[in-house]
Amino acid sequence: MELLDDIAERFRSRAPSCDYWTLRLVAEESDHLEVRQGVVEPSVIASTLGAMVTIVTAGGVGYGATSDLSPSGLSSAAERAADWARMHASHGLFEADLFPRSATVADYRSPVSEPWKGMSVADKLDLLQRADAALDIDERILDCSAWITRSRLKQLLVTSDGGRIAQRFEYVFPGLLAVANAGSQTQRRHGGGADSVQQGGLERLAAARLLEEAPRVAEEAIALLDAPECPSDTRDLILLPNQMALQIHESIGHPLELDRILGDERNYAGTSFVTPGMFGRYRYGSDLLDVTFDPTVPGELASMVADDEGNAAGRRYLIRRGILERPLGAPLSQARAGLSGVACSRASSWDRPPIDRMGNINLEPGEGSLEDLIARVERGVLMDTNRSWSIDDSRNKFQFGCELGRLIEDGQLTGLVRNPGYRGISAEFWRSLDGVGGPETREVCGVANCGKGEPNQAIFVGHASPPCLFRDVAVFGGGE
Amino acid sequence: MNQEYFQKLAERLFTRLEGEEILFCSLGGETSDFVRLTRNRIRQAGNVHSAALGLTLISGARQAEGSCDLAGESGPDLLRAIRLLQALRKRIGHVPEDPYLNYSTEPSESQRRVEAELPPVEEALAELIGAAEGLDLVGIWASGEIQEGLSSSIGHRHWHQSNSFNLDWSCYLESDKALKSGYGGFRWDSSVLRSKLGAMRDALHVMAQPAVTIAPGRYRAYLAPAAVQELMEMLAWGGFDLKNHRTQQTPLLKLIRGERHLDPRICIREESSRGLAPAFTAEGFLQPDSVALIEQGRHAECLVDARSAKEYGESVNAAGASPESLALDAGDLSLADVPARLDTGLYIGNLWYCNWSDANDCRVTGMTRFGTFWIEKGEVQGPVKVMRFDDSLYHVLGDRLEALTRDRELILSADTYDGRSTSSALLPGLLVSGIDLAL
Numbered sequence: 001m002e003l004l005d006d007i008a009e010r011f012r013s014r015a016p017s018c019d020y021w022t023l024r025l026v027a028e029e030s031d032h033l034e035v036r037q038g039v040v041e042p043s044v045i046a047s048t049l050g051a052m053v054t055i056v057t058a059g060g061v062g063y064g065a066t067s068d069l070s071p072s073g074l075s076s077a078a079e080r081a082a083d084w085a086r087m088h089a090s091h092g093l094f095e096a097d098l099f100p101r102s103a104t105v106a107d108y109r110s111p112v113s114e115p116w117k118g119m120s121v122a123d124k125l126d127l128l129q130r131a132d133a134a135l136d137i138d139e140r141i142l143d144c145s146a147w148i149t150r151s152r153l154k155q156l157l158v159t160s161d162g163g164r165i166a167q168r169f170e171y172v173f174p175g176l177l178a179v180a181n182a183g184s185q186t187q188r189r190h191g192g193g194a195d196s197v198q199q200g201g202l203e204r205l206a207a208a209r210l211l212e213e214a215p216r217v218a219e220e221a222i223a224l225l226d227a228p229e230c231p232s233d234t235r236d237l238i239l240l241p242n243q244m245a246l247q248i249h250e251s252i253g254h255p256l257e258l259d260r261i262l263g264d265e266r267n268y269a270g271t272s273f274v275t276p277g278m279f280g281r282y283r284y285g286s287d288l289l290d291v292t293f294d295p296t297v298p299g300e301l302a303s304m305v306a307d308d309e310g311n312a313a314g315r316r317y318l319i320r321r322g323i324l325e326r327p328l329g330a331p332l333s334q335a336r337a338g339l340s341g342v343a344c345s346r347a348s349s350w351d352r353p354p355i356d357r358m359g360n361i362n363l364e365p366g367e368g369s370l371e372d373l374i375a376r377v378e379r380g381v382l383m384d385t386n387r388s389w390s391i392d393d394s395r396n397k398f399q400f401g402c403e404l405g406r407l408i409e410d411g412q413l414t415g416l417v418r419n420p421g422y423r424g425i426s427a428e429f430w431r432s433l434d435g436v437g438g439p440e441t442r443e444v445c446g447v448a449n450c451g452k453g454e455p456n457q458a459i460f461v462g463h464a465s466p467p468c469l470f471r472d473v474a475v476f477g478g479g480e
Numbered sequence: 481m482n483q484e485y486f487q488k489l490a491e492r493l494f495t496r497l498e499g500e501e502i503l504f505c506s507l508g509g510e511t512s513d514f515v516r517l518t519r520n521r522i523r524q525a526g527n528v529h530s531a532a533l534g535l536t537l538i539s540g541a542r543q544a545e546g547s548c549d550l551a552g553e554s555g556p557d558l559l560r561a562i563r564l565l566q567a568l569r570k571r572i573g574h575v576p577e578d579p580y581l582n583y584s585t586e587p588s589e590s591q592r593r594v595e596a597e598l599p600p601v602e603e604a605l606a607e608l609i610g611a612a613e614g615l616d617l618v619g620i621w622a623s624g625e626i627q628e629g630l631s632s633s634i635g636h637r638h639w640h641q642s643n644s645f646n647l648d649w650s651c652y653l654e655s656d657k658a659l660k661s662g663y664g665g666f667r668w669d670s671s672v673l674r675s676k677l678g679a680m681r682d683a684l685h686v687m688a689q690p691a692v693t694i695a696p697g698r699y700r701a702y703l704a705p706a707a708v709q710e711l712m713e714m715l716a717w718g719g720f721d722l723k724n725h726r727t728q729q730t731p732l733l734k735l736i737r738g739e740r741h742l743d744p745r746i747c748i749r750e751e752s753s754r755g756l757a758p759a760f761t762a763e764g765f766l767q768p769d770s771v772a773l774i775e776q777g778r779h780a781e782c783l784v785d786a787r788s789a790k791e792y793g794e795s796v797n798a799a800g801a802s803p804e805s806l807a808l809d810a811g812d813l814s815l816a817d818v819p820a821r822l823d824t825g826l827y828i829g830n831l832w833y834c835n836w837s838d839a840n841d842c843r844v845t846g847m848t849r850f851g852t853f854w855i856e857k858g859e860v861q862g863p864v865k866v867m868r869f870d871d872s873l874y875h876v877l878g879d880r881l882e883a884l885t886r887d888r889e890l891i892l893s894a895d896t897y898d899g900r901s902t903s904s905a906l907l908p909g910l911l912v913s914g915i916d917l918a919l
Contacts (some may be wrong), residue, residue, distance in 0.1 A: 017754050022485065027553065030709040039579060039580060040575055040576055042536075042545045042578065043544050043571055043575060044545045044546065044547075045544070045545070045546040045547075045564070045567050045568065045571060046546060046547045046548070047546075047547070047549070047564070047772055048532070048547075048548070048549050049548075050530065050549055052526075061524075062525050062526055063524075063525075063526030063527070064526060064529075065526065065527070065528045065530070066528075066529045066531065067528070067529065067530050067531055067532075067550060067551055067552075068529065068551040068552045068553065069551040070553055070556070071552060073551060073552070073553075076529075077527075077529070080526070080527040080529075081526060083524050083525070083527075084513075084515075084525040084527065086503050087515075087522065087602055087605070088525050090606075091521055091522045091605070092521060092894050093518050093519060093523045093560060095523035099791070120572065120574070121574040121575075122574050125574070125575070125576075127507055131592070142728050143727035179727055179728075179729055181727075181728035183737075183842060184733055184734050184737055185840055186728045186729055186733060186839070186840060187739065188729070202813060228560070231903070243735060244713075262518070263518055263616075263652075264518045264523055264618070266517065266518075266618045266650060266652060266658065267618045267619040267620065267649055267650045267660070268620075268647065270832075270849075271656070299745055305620065308865050316628045323595050351488075351528045351530050352528075353526060357525075366847045370555045387836075388835045388836050388837065388845075389836065389843050389848055390833045390868075391833060391847075392832070392833070392846070392847045392866050392868070393656065393832055393833070393847065393849050394655075394656060397836070397847065397866065397867075397868050397919050399834070399835075399845045399870065399918070399919070400870060401835075401838075410885070411583060419838050419840075421837065421838075423868070423918065423919050425919075432501045451897065454514070454516050454619070454620035454648075454896070455512075455514045455528075455620065455622065455896035456895060456896045456897040456899075457897075458897055470670060476836075477838075478838035478840060478841060478843070479838060479841055479843075480841045480843060480874065480876070
């Protein structure tokens with residue numbers, strides 16, 4: 001952080017003359033190790049270092065982003081930002097005085113119990129080679145791989161109002177993939193932490209239990225080849241936490257984004273079936289549906305102390321007992337819409353401006369175990385691990401597919417089914433929620449590639465959820 | 481960042497190589513203006529100046545890759561690059577020999593500069609906002625220079641630079657009643673913009689008719705080129721590259737096994753000769769002008785990147801796994817005849833958020849979006865509320881394909897996830913006897 005502080009201090013000493021400025025510096029380092037089919041893939045060591053200067057002046061707002069962090073480079077970025085602020089003043093959508101100002105001073109550091117360097121590269125590769133070998137259990141396994149990606153991101157946001165927010169994020173993402181084939185049927189199965197990405201250090205690698213997981217992942221990929229297709233009819237559905245993450249993401253998270261509701265995303269990511277008048281009264285789901293924006297969960301992917309515009313972040317209910325309470329909108333969108341919201345203005349890196357984003361969007365636990373949920377199903381299917389996602393531009397009509405399904409008959413898990421999928425309409429689906437697992441069933445998952453925005457941005461968001469039971473859902477299998 | 485600066489930096493790195501080391505240096509840079517518009521007003525505007533250096537260090541049969549940002553100042557940049565080089569050298573000491581290491585050992589050179597005739601961005605935007613007055617326009621303006629370079633200690637010297645603009649927008653009447661358009665390229669012409677906006681205003685009058693609700697089922701349909709692009713992007717997602725073919729993961733598995741085929745009029749090519757994307761690979765190979773991916777409805781060649789080429793014993797013909805300059809052959813249907821030939825069915829302007837419903841059967845699901853109308857006896861009856869389709873491309877591009885249009889549209893990608901994209905697609909529209917709507 002020292003380097004970023006030095007750069008910030010130099011900028012502050014030559015700060016542009018304007019109503020308000022922010023400087024957001026981002027330094028990220030990443031390392032990717034992978035073994036595929038017994039061969040060590042080229043390892044990739046990457047780093048990025050850059051800054052975004054935001055200027056409010058002459059009644060407008062503009063930004064300039066640059067990888068040139070010299071005093072002259074930052075001055076040039078500030079000048080370009082000021083030029084765009086003047087253009088915004090003439091043709092802007094909103095008054096510049098709505099732009100939030102921050103004097104927040106705060107620090108955040110990801111919880112890391114084991115440092116990345118606590119294990120040598122050779123030992124990491126050795127572990128990956130053994131995990132990869134443990135996936136290759138049968139001639140029907142045509143492809144397999146084991147990997148670890150580590151990323152460390154330091155971000156310093158300073159403002160002309162005296163704000164200084166330093167955040168250090170650290171991530172270790174392990175994973176396994178087995179691809180099985182027989183004739184014209186191919187099945188892919190992931191595991192080893194691939195569907196439960198979190199912040200943290202090398203302890204994430206230990207938690208992934210690659211060597212223990214690998215045989216199961218490969219066996220399930222092979223078993224799916226001969227499994228019957230998931231039936232196509234209407235029946236009860238249990239979604240495991242890793243698929244709940246996707247369900248929450250697509251049909252609660254995105255529709256509650258206030259910039260979508262305001263229309264900013266209509267040309268790309270889309271709009272929302274949610275309208276401003278729904279907050280405080282709309283029944284989004286059954287009484288069992290409690291959803292929070294919670295940046296305080298240790299290790300969850302989007303835990304943070306403040307967003308990228310300097311708004312201090314805290315836990316807030318979005319939906320309580322099924323009733324919609326507030327949108328995912330940061331102060332600028334809140335001011336434009338006249339609604340309260342949360343601190344969720346986030347950017348993917350230094351070269352993209354903050355926009356309304358999900359953070360950690362969590363479905364709060366209910367009661368009981370997964371077995372309790374299964375026991376309540378007479379005829380249903382359980383689905384595990386997302387593999388396909390598609391939803392309309394207002395986030396209503398969705399169709400999702402999973403890697404693996406299991407039939408439920410008379411309260412018992414029975415046979416495996418392949419190519420399981422289900423369809424629904426967000427506005428109706430959550431009202432069919434009839435069971436939420438207890439705290440002990442909750443798993444912290446996330447989405448590492450949430451795409452949105454113009455220019456485009458892919459970002460990390462977290463989703464913690466127990467397994468959930470939905471009644472009378474349209475399910476289907478594969479085939480033409 | 482210019483070519484000379486990049487080349488000098490690379491040369492200084494080459495002098496620091498040890499023993500028999502080989503170094504490939506790549507550059508990806510851009511200076512871009514991005515302006516978001518909502519309700520025909522500026523929502524968010526700014527400029528991005530970036531440059532990233534990529535290094536691949538090779539020592540014998542070992543290799544390691546890395547990247548770092550460049551500032552544009554030779555002293556600090558050299559320092560960062562040397563630090564990265566040292567990190568790669570250290571990493572190479574820990575990795576085993578790579579049996580799939582593959583790079584061009586023949587020095588080669590190329591230069592391509594695609595220049596643009598653009599007015600100042602502020603002027604173009606003011607013109608757009610004026611011309612679109614009264615429209616609920618939402619979208620993005622992206623413009624500026626993109627640079628991609630490659631230099632190696634073996635003697636490769638390649639440079640691709642283009643200056644362009646891409647205005648990607650839609651206009652809304654209400655709710656999901658909207659039309660989408662785009663105007664991009666290398667020469668700004670106000671009259672083209674005004675003509676597109678004029679056509680949009682006319683079409684919005686049609687869009688103002690009461691929305692038609694249709695039930696799930698199978699419908700005749702015309703898919704405009706922008707909708708076809710979404711289907712081509714699905715095929716590009718694992719459909720054409722050698723690794724996915726050899727590991728049986730391609731969604732065209734039944735096609736390559738000879739169990740299914742597409743209509744004989746379906747011919748899909750990667751056309752590097754279009755010249756909009758770099759024609760060299762990161763390993764110094766040159767891409768052929770054209771690669772036939774589907775010929776007369778049957779699988780032809782795969783895209784083969786350097787690593788897969790070595791693994792499976794083929795020749796390199798691509799920089800990566802997906803096409804960057806895809807083309808689908810034209811047919812004989814004139815645009816003027818589309819309504820009459822469609823007769824009764826759906827005119828689908830765009831598709832959205834496609835994904836595999838079952839890749840084994842090349843079955844895709846996705847949504848209609850923007851400019852989708854119900855047609856009866858060749859006449860527009862009204863816009864259609866968004867519908868989900870779920871169907872196999874073996875049908876849509878196979879036994880249910882009736883015609884392809886004679887005219888094709890060159891669609892420049894508006895993608896900006898990893899910087900401004902240089903990808904493009906040249907596509908006709910498709911008339912099909914049926915597409916299955918599921919929800």
